[in-house]
Amino acid sequence: MMEVGQFEVRRRFELRYEQRFKCWLRKVDSELAFLPGPEGRSIDWIRDLYREHGELPASRFALLAFDRKARTTSGALKCVADAAGTATRLDIPTTPEFLPPSADLPMGNVAVAGSAIQSFDRQGVWAEVADAVQTYVADRHVTVWPLCRTHGLGLHAVVRGGEAIWWCNGWGHLDCAISPRTTQGKGRGGKWPQARPPEPGPAHR
Numbered sequence: 001m002m003e004v005g006q007f008e009v010r011r012r013f014e015l016r017y018e019q020r021f022k023c024w025l026r027k028v029d030s031e032l033a034f035l036p037g038p039e040g041r042s043i044d045w046i047r048d049l050y051r052e053h054g055e056l057p058a059s060r061f062a063l064l065a066f067d068r069k070a071r072t073t074s075g076a077l078k079c080v081a082d083a084a085g086t087a088t089r090l091d092i093p094t095t096p097e098f099l100p101p102s103a104d105l106p107m108g109n110v111a112v113a114g115s116a117i118q119s120f121d122r123q124g125v126w127a128e129v130a131d132a133v134q135t136y137v138a139d140r141h142v143t144v145w146p147l148c149r150t151h152g153l154g155l156h157a158v159v160r161g162g163e164a165i166w167w168c169n170g171w172g173h174l175d176c177a178i179s180p181r182t183t184q185g186k187g188r189g190g191k192w193p194q195a196r197p198p199e200p201g202p203a204h205r
Helices: 002-032 044-053 058-088 122-141
Strands: 097-099 109-112 156-160 163-168 173-177
Touching: 002 044, 002 058, 044 058, 058 109, 058 122, 109 122, 122 156, 122 163
Parallel strands: none
Antiparallel strands: 097 109, 156 163, 163 173
């Protein structure tokens, strides 16, 4: 009976906790309008902030979320730019652009080579940074990077299974991880994908 009683107490506590979290989240979103859309991006990062800081005012939450995104973007950009520079022998910018939260931009803005980073969760940021660097290399230097090491096609930066990865759309397979969470951002054999200047005609991406 004691075990059943403890289980019920915990269940009720978790239910109340979840209700308070969702109530707070709706309140903050009503002021900041930042919640992920129907594409279903992760809100685990919000739970992490709530667990650590409790029911923050919207303005304080925005500052912490912005700082989290800025730090994640800076780390991701250095790693991805180093890989792109090594593969392409190009000079890749490694400094993001920052606009802190303001009345006009309640959640602030972080951009890489002109591409705004929309995600706040770590893996989403890594995928968007990789896509931004890929776009910069293609638009500024007319170079396709990275390439699938099996098929030679341009890869796509996506999040699958909670991991930022380079995905080969042409053949529907993983090439390598982007973020260092489990693989140090490297693929099979411990190497990043390579690059090539595009051949005449439409370039694959």
